[in-house]
Amino acid sequence: MEELVRRAATAGEAAVAAADLAALGDLADLxxxxxxxxxxxxxxxxxxxxxxxxxxxxxxxxTAMKVxxxxxRIVRRWLAALExxxxxxxxxxxxxxxxxxxxxxxxxxxxxLDSVARGFEHGPGLARFFQLSVSYLPELLRDEISLQxxxxxxxxxxxxxxxxxxxxxxxxTNNAAAAVMRVFxxxxxxxxxxxxxxxxxxVGGTTVEVLPELDGLEVDYLFTDVTRFFxxxxxxxxxxxxxxxxGLFDLNRDASEQGCPPGSVDLVLAANVLHxxxxxxxxxxxxxxxxxxxxxxxxxxxxxxxxQLMTSMQFLMSPPATEPDADFAxxxxxxxxxxxxxxxxxGELAAAGFRDPLCVPGVDHPLSRIGQHVFSAMR
Numbered sequence: 471m472e473e474l475v476r477r478a479a480t481a482g483e484a485a486v487a488a489a490d491l492a493a494l495g496d497l498a499d500l501x502x503x504x505x506x507x508x509x510x511x512x513x514x515x516x517x518x519x520x521x522x523x524x525x526x527x528x529x530x531x532x533t534a535m536k537v538x539x540x541x542x543r544i545v546r547r548w549l550a551a552l553e554x555x556x557x558x559x560x561x562x563x564x565x566x567x568x569x570x571x572x573x574x575x576x577x578x579x580x581x582x583l584d585s586v587a588r589g590f591e592h593g594p595g596l597a598r599f600f601q602l603s604v605s606y607l608p609e610l611l612r613d614e615i616s617l618q619x620x621x622x623x624x625x626x627x628x629x630x631x632x633x634x635x636x637x638x639x640x641x642x643t644n645n646a647a648a649a650v651m652r653v654f655x656x657x658x659x660x661x662x663x664x665x666x667x668x669x670x671x672x673v674g675g676t677t678v679e680v681l682p683e684l685d686g687l688e689v690d691y692l693f694t695d696v697t698r699f700f701x702x703x704x705x706x707x708x709x710x711x712x713x714x715x716x717g718l719f720d721l722n723r724d725a726s727e728q729g730c731p732p733g734s735v736d737l738v739l740a741a742n743v744l745h746x747x748x749x750x751x752x753x754x755x756x757x758x759x760x761x762x763x764x765x766x767x768x769x770x771x772x773x774x775x776x777x778q779l780m781t782s783m784q785f786l787m788s789p790p791a792t793e794p795d796a797d798f799a800x801x802x803x804x805x806x807x808x809x810x811x812x813x814x815x816x817g818e819l820a821a822a823g824f825r826d827p828l829c830v831p832g833v834d835h836p837l838s839r840i841g842q843h844v845f846s847a848m849r
Contacts, residue, residue: 471826474653478830478844481649482642489638491836497586498840501600502777504579508604509548509781510557510571515608519568527563538613539794545611546806547780580604599629603782610785617785627673627703633783634675634742639842643770644679646830646844647739652683654737654766663690663713667735667760669721670743671695674704676770680739681711694719722748725760733762740769745809746787749799754822761849767824773812774841784808812843819847 513519516534518526526534528549532542549565552558557569580601602620609615621630634640651666658664664687671677671693684691691714693704701716708714719728721743726732738757747753757767772779787808789796797803802810810818812829819827824847831837 471828474650474846475828475830477649477653478646478828478846482646482830482844485641485645486638486837491638494638495836495839497583497597498776498778500579500583500586501597504576504583505600505604505777505781506551506555506557507571507576507579508607509777510552510569511573511576512607512611513548513568514571519566523566525561525564525566527565531565535608535611537611538791540788540791541611541613541785542794543806544780544784544788547775547784550806551777551780576604599633600778600782603785607781613791617782621786622699630673631675634673635678639837639840640675642831642837643842643844644676644741647676647741647768647770647846648680648683650766650768650828650844650846651680651737651739654768655684655687655689658736659764660736660762663688664737665735665762666691666737666739667719667730668693668739668741669719670740670746671704672700672741672743674700674707676739676741677704677708681708681714685711689713691715692717692719696720721746721753721756725756730760732759735760736762736765738765738767738769740767742770742772744769744771747800750802750810750815750818751800751821754818754824758822758824758849763849765849766846767819767849768844768846770842770844771815772809772842773815775807775809776841809841812841815843815845819845824848 513531513535518524518531518534528546531549532545535545537545549558552568553560558565559567583597584601599621603610603617606615606620610617621633623629635644655664666689668677668691672695674693677693681691693701693708693714693716695701696718698718701718705716717729719730738761744750744753761767801814802808812833816827816829827845827847829843829845831843
């Protein structure tokens with residue numbers, strides 16, 4: 471177990487060895503500050519809070535902003551963040567005193583962010599993507615444009631690669647996860663190939679680091695997502711590896727009904743997707759059942775709710791238009807939370823019957839300020 475943690479941490483550190491990790495926290499703070507200012511500015515643009523004594527309830531705010539029903543919870547998160555940062559006050563159900571933010575202040579924050587990001591080895595498109603999403607906040611709220619259209623413009627995966635692969639936190643976590651999978655595959659004692667299931671593989675930002683680590687080993691790798699768009703892109707990207715198969719898989723549906731009966735998988739990888747589980751505990755138990763005895767789960771999760779995510783990636787996490795009030799069924803229900811904390815994930819793993827959990831980077835590591843961690847545990 472200690473060697474597994476060491477191998478994971480060593481691989482993660484090697485991937486970010488040339489970077490100034492201390493400065494990464496400052497960049498994250500700049501992103502969050504720019505996001506908060508953009509949120510306040512977006513709310514004020516609708517003529518809300520103009521009068522000194524103006525007060526509005528949630529219904530008035532979402533009506534004035536013409537928010538699509540499925541995105542109302544994003545506005546609730548915005549208001550809670552503004553209140554938490556003393557930029558807005560609340561009396562019972564009414565909000566008042568929203569801090570005045572003008573276009574010049576927003577542009578100034580974005581210019582400072584752009585200046586810092588240009589000299590920072592963090593995936594050049596990441597800050598640009600967040601800046602782009604901020605520019606379209608009113609349209610995103612009204613569902614006049616989708617975040618997917620910004621993230622995958624013209625079917626190009628380059629920006630998505632910056633978001634999921636080339637930034638420093640992703641480089642650490644993707645390579646650490648790949649190292650854990652390599653160690654497991656090398657030690658696998660079962661008959662035949664190591665049966666790998668990647669759930670919610672998306673653009674393959676983690677896959678592209680994992681597959682080279684598995685080259686030369688006897689592996690049957692099933693790359694899955696809920697949409698065929700990513701499957702088609704992956705088939706082109708990983709065409710040279712004949713041992714990779716592709717299929718649809720939804721973590722919120724019964725695995726057996728999707729061709730994966732209990733005990734049929736040795737290794738499960740889930741990168742930045744388990745927070746989409748309607749019930750984290752039930753999903754972890756289902757994955758445990760899916761694993762053969764001695765099998766291992768490896769997953770990457772964001773464990774901190776950055777304000778920048780409220781102006782970008784959280785638009786991907788809103789419920790479908792057909793179920794705008796759909797909510798989580800676990801401890802997040804009714805809280806407007808999306809991301810369990812590091813401690814909550816470790817607790818859920820234990821409750822689901824997993825053993826020998828690991829989590830890197832540690833809480834005292836500079837990257838822990840970003841909140842992305844690699845978790846792994848064994849059945």
